Amino acid sequence: MDVMRFQEIEHKFVVDAAFDLDTFRMRADALGPARRTRLEVRDRYFLTEDGRARRYVLRHRFDDELHQLTLKSLTRDAEVRDEINLDLGHHAGDQAAQVDALVARMGVVWTGDIVKHIDVWHFPDCEVVHYVASSEGREVCCVEFEALGQASIEDALAVIARYERATGFDAHARTHGSLVDLLFPGVLPPRS
Template sequence: MSDNLQFLEIEHKFVIEADLDIRSLLDDLHQRKPEKFIQTDVQDTYFLVENPPQAVYRHRIDSYLQQLTVKSLGADTEVRLEVNLDLDPAKGNQIERIRAFLAPLGVLWQGTLRKEVQAFYFPDAEVVYYQAQYLDRVIRCFEIEARKPPSIEGAQKILADWEKSLGFDPAKRSQASLLELLVIPTLPVGLQEKVRSL
């Protein structure tokens, strides 16, 4: 994993129960006057590859951006590698180029999930609420990601402050990635075991 903070994603994820009404929390975030607010539908196509096995690739496209991302896989998603390459939106959806680019790495699986996203950008954190769907599986999550932290410890303090401010119990955060929560349980058993052994 990189020591360069610009290539690290430092965040906490909270899975929201299906029957919990989150309107008051979203209203609270709006009242805090974020620098920017984005509401969009996102299409994320993930690729699990043979080599390197400790990473997942994601092609993201929505009305604001198009990116190819590599993320590390592991037991806890609090701090992990994330490197984004911006793709030219003027060239349209470049998913076929991404498939061709990744083919030499040995694609084991690929699949697309859809997300309805509300993202609030504050000076020190990005707070995102989304509902994600893959096949017939649906999950709702809040994620708090530190923005431009001075250090990993500084980022963890930012996350802790936001959790306290929003009323999230840090003991209840998910250590699993969205891919692990939503997609991996649907994969063939052999591939599940391979991914979980990483």
């Protein structure tokens, strides 16, 4: 089995109102993405009793491109973590009721909804994303670099570093927390 198959390797940067989005977009466009998309994404997160004990959160994502149920491990640093995606497909529409029924059987202890307005640059080896995420009156703007299909963590981090440099980011300035940590501080259990 490919050890990298269920690994998500990414860097996330929180950006503020002073962030020069136009320059960032020009730099990302200049790299020649295979495709670029803009979407509104709805992510619903669930922390279950087992997830709290075994350190993972579930995410139900629905947008125009993806419909997934995902298990994400909870780590101190969100740079490298487990991510297992189940494709629910669009053939049955948004299956929110079915997902709610499934996770209810697992003992949900917390749930949170996030709406993201995303701009994605798709490259063969990396996704570069700018988004504004909001929930319950809170909002955060981020830029993410997620490596795709590399053979090792080292290779993935090298790919991320290349895109960061090309768009004006420094890995030392990245956030170590997840989006859930940023929008719902203190909800997830502490990580070692």
